Amino acid sequence: MTPLPSPQQLRYLVALADLGHFGRAAAACAVTQSTLSAGIIALERQLDSAILERGPGKRPVFTPLGLELVGRARRALAALAAVSETAAAARDPLSGPLRLGVIPTIGPFLLPRLMPALRRAFPRLQLWLREDLTDRLAEELSAGRLDLLLLALPAALPEAETLRVAHDPFMAALPEGHRLAGEASLPLSALGSERMLLLEDGHCLRDQALSACGMPGAGDAFAATSLHTLVQMVAGGLGVTLLPQLAIEGGVLAGASVVLKPLGTPQGRELGLAWRARSPRAEEFRNMAPTIAQAISPAGAEAEASLARACALETN
Missing domain, CATH: 3.40.190.290 (D-Maltodextrin-Binding Protein; domain 2)
Incomplete structure (x- = not known):
C-alpha cells in the first residue's frame, strides 16, 4: 500500500504556498524552519515527485505538480476538519x-x-x-x-x-x-x-x-x-x-x-x-x-x- 501523506505534511505544504517563505510558514505551523523543510523533503520522497524547484532563490517556487498538490492538500485538510465539525455540530449545534x-x-x-x-x-x-x-x-x-x-x-x-x-x-x-x-x-x-x-x-x-x-x-x-x-x-x-x-x-x-x-x-x-x-x-x-x-x-x-x-x- 502506498504510504499516505500525514495531515502535518499537508499543513506544511499549504502554509508554504500561502506565505511564500520557509521561516514564516514554519512559524505559522509552530515548528522550526528545519522541521518544515524536512517535512516537505520527506513528502517529495514519499511521493517520488518534485514539489519545489531547487535553485539559488530563497523564495519557494512550486512545480506544476506541486501547485496541483497544494490544491488537493487544501481539500484534504478541509475534509479532515469536517470530520470534527460534524461531530461538534451534532453534539451542540450553533456553538x-x-x-x-x-x-x-x-x-x-x-x-x-x-x-x-x-x-x-x-x-x-x-x-x-x-x-x-x-x-x-x-x-x-x-x-x-x-x-x-x-x-x-x-x-x-x-x-x-x-x-x-x-x-x-x-x-x-x-x-x-x-x-x-x-x-x-x-x-x-x-x-x-x-x-x-x-x-x-x-x-x-x-x-x-x-x-x-x-x-x-x-x-x-x-x-x-x-x-x-x-x-x-x-x-x-x-x-x-x-x-x-x-x-x-x-x-x-x-x-x-x-x-x-x-x-x-x-x-x-x-x-x-x-x-x-x-x-x-x-x-x-x-x-x-x-x-x-x-x-x-x-x-x-x-x-x-x-x-x-x-x-x-x-x-x-
Whole structure:
C-alpha cells in the first residue's frame, strides 16, 4: 500500500504556498524552519515527485505538480476538519468558533446591530470576523480558513452553496443644491448624464452600481476606497452615486451635505450567505439566516436601536 501523506505534511505544504517563505510558514505551523523543510523533503520522497524547484532563490517556487498538490492538500485538510465539525455540530449545534467573512460595504453598517442579535440568539457561538473584498473572502472560504460569508450575490464562489437573506435597495445620493435635488424620484436616464462616482475595482458594489445605471464601462478613473469616502466626494460636489439602504441606515451620511432620492425604477443588491458545499454545518447556517435577515431589515435596525437605548437608561 502506498504510504499516505500525514495531515502535518499537508499543513506544511499549504502554509508554504500561502506565505511564500520557509521561516514564516514554519512559524505559522509552530515548528522550526528545519522541521518544515524536512517535512516537505520527506513528502517529495514519499511521493517520488518534485514539489519545489531547487535553485539559488530563497523564495519557494512550486512545480506544476506541486501547485496541483497544494490544491488537493487544501481539500484534504478541509475534509479532515469536517470530520470534527460534524461531530461538534451534532453534539451542540450553533456553538463554538465560527469564522465569518463580510465585505466592507456590509460590515461597518450591519455588524453593530448584527453582533448583539447573534449573541442573544446563539449565546454559545464564538464569532471571529474577517472583513475583505469578495474575491479574497472566496479564496479564504475555499481554503477552509473561513466558515461562512455574508456578502452581495451573485458572486464567483466555486464549490459553495449560497442562500439569499435580504434585498438592499439603492438610493441616489446628490450634493446639496444639485439641479435634480428637487425631484421626487430620479429616473435612471437622468443619472446617465451625471458624473457617477464609484468605489475602486474589486468592490462588488461598483459593478452593481454600473449595472443598475446601465453603464457598460468602468466609469470615472478616480474612485473611492470606501463608502464613507464616496459620500464625502458627493458632498464636495464631485458627482453623484448610488448608496445601499443598509449603509444609509448604518450612518454613512453622518455630517455630510448629501440629498437622497429614490430611483424611478427601483434597483438594489441581494445580500446572502455562502458556505462550502457539503459543509457539515450547512443546517446551522440556514438556521442563522432568519436572525441575520431580521437584523438587516429596517425593523431590525429600529428594534436594535430601541434595545440599546433601553440598556443605556438602565445603566444610568
